[in-house]
Amino acid sequence: MNWQDAALMMAGFIGSGVAVIHGSLTQRLMIRPLTKSVLADELTLVKKLVPSLLQFSTFNWFLGGLALIASALWFEQDVRLATSLLVGSSYLYVALVNLWATRGRHPGWMLYTVALGLIAFGVNGSGG
Template identity: 55%
Template sequence: MTSYKAALVLAGLIGSFGAVIHGMLTQSHLVVPVRELSATRIRVPIQRLVMILLQFSTFNWFVGGLALIAAVCLSGQEARLAAGLLVGSSYLFAALGNLWATRGRHPGWIVYGAALGLILYGLTEPGA
């Protein structure tokens, strides 16, 4: 495995593991408190929708990480490029949004920024 492919696999692992941690923290620090605060004011179907929306980024980052790993293991350069661009755009949005929203006081922007850097490196494999 070349260092470029290894970089994409590492970016996928960072993204997927980061998503799992993100999901647990989102559940305990956002979903549960929002559900408790809104229990008497918002109907149950809306509460469920809010929970799903709060966890959507978790799902997206997890599946994106798996897609990067699968593209390296199962496909050619075109698939790696497509997965890298799609997942990279998601990780870029996560990093910039996190940096802006927390003014840099949250490690998420660093984690997804590192994964994005690995994706960019992985997509520059010469001659592939």
């Protein structure tokens, strides 16, 4: 394993780890209170749809992290590039939106920015 492979794996661990923390905090701090509210009792659609939408990003980031780890271990250079572009675009979006929405007061944008740097390093010249 070379440094580029290690960087892709680390980006994957950061992405998946942040996703797990995000998912548990979202469940505890947003979804549970929403499903217990009086309004949500009256709106069945809200109780069904909102939790799924809130956790979709968690699911996406977690699978993206796993894809980066798999790409470092088993994929060829062209597949690593495609995987890194797809996962990196998702991580870039969340980093920028998180930075903008929280005005920098949330660690998520920093962690995904670090992951983006690792992806950029890892895809640059990794050959297996």
